[in-house]
Amino acid sequence: MTLDGTNTWVIGAGDEVIVVDPGPDDQAHLSRVRDRLGERRVTTILLTHGHFDHSGGARRFARMVDAPVRALDPRHRLGEEGLGDGDVVPVGGLEVHVYGTPGHSFDSLCFWLPADRAMLTGDTVLGRGTTIIARDGGLADYLRSLDRLRAVAESLDAQALLPGHGPVLPDPIGALDGYIAHRRERLDQIKAARAQGARTPREIVKIVYADVDRSLWPAAEMSVVAQLDYLDSP
Numbered sequence: 001m002t003l004d005g006t007n008t009w010v011i012g013a014g015d016e017v018i019v020v021d022p023g024p025d026d027q028a029h030l031s032r033v034r035d036r037l038g039e040r041r042v043t044t045i046l047l048t049h050g051h052f053d054h055s056g057g058a059r060r061f062a063r064m065v066d067a068p069v070r071a072l073d074p075r076h077r078l079g080e081e082g083l084g085d086g087d088v089v090p091v092g093g094l095e096v097h098v099y100g101t102p103g104h105s106f107d108s109l110c111f112w113l114p115a116d117r118a119m120l121t122g123d124t125v126l127g128r129g130t131t132i133i134a135r136d137g138g139l140a141d142y143l144r145s146l147d148r149l150r151a152v153a154e155s156l157d158a159q160a161l162l163p164g165h166g167p168v169l170p171d172p173i174g175a176l177d178g179y180i181a182h183r184r185e186r187l188d189q190i191k192a193a194r195a196q197g198a199r200t201p202r203e204i205v206k207i208v209y210a211d212v213d214r215s216l217w218p219a220a221e222m223s224v225v226a227q228l229d230y231l232d233s234p
Helices: 027-037 058-065 139-155 172-195 201-208 214-232
Strands: 009-011 016-020 041-046 088-091 094-100 109-113 118-122 160-163
Touching: 009 027, 016 088, 027 058, 041 058, 041 088, 094 139, 118 139, 139 172, 139 214, 160 172, 172 201, 172 214, 201 214
Parallel strands: 016 041, 118 160
Antiparallel strands: 009 016, 088 094, 094 109, 109 118
């Protein structure tokens, strides 16, 4: 589900930095992140979304480095400031621009780094494979978010996507076009499975995801539920 684990990103060009997605509540990982910082001071911790593999260690890490946590969902904040679409977070002469990208989860955000022409995508776009639509997300929102990211990547001449899991993607337009096409293809496959008589999400998974490792079927079923909700919505 997390590929190689959760990517924790450190943003900054001087003595002050922002840390994005400290990851799960894993003391060894959090200590490694802190040790890599050296003498640099963490001004803010940002969360791309509130799922545990991204946010679980945020409060512990905040205590370790004495920094606030900013997130869209108030339940994951530590401090007075939230985080939302259109916000700009400064750090040491750099800026982080916030884009609301709901879909994978209701509170998903992406962060644009103008200095690097790179977009941190959380779980909206992964370094390999495709993301699930979680129970607190929605496919209609997700498709709109992909279209928005595609337009933003083109208009800003993005050079890289920095995902929440997996490797850096050096071709943002190609990656986003692939994601959009994949979602449309899956919807067509689900329609075809229904035409064959499949009715429940599990029956659809057995047809559409027949070539996928069965250990991933529960996640696939979650995405099928989201796609059925999308197809059946008025």
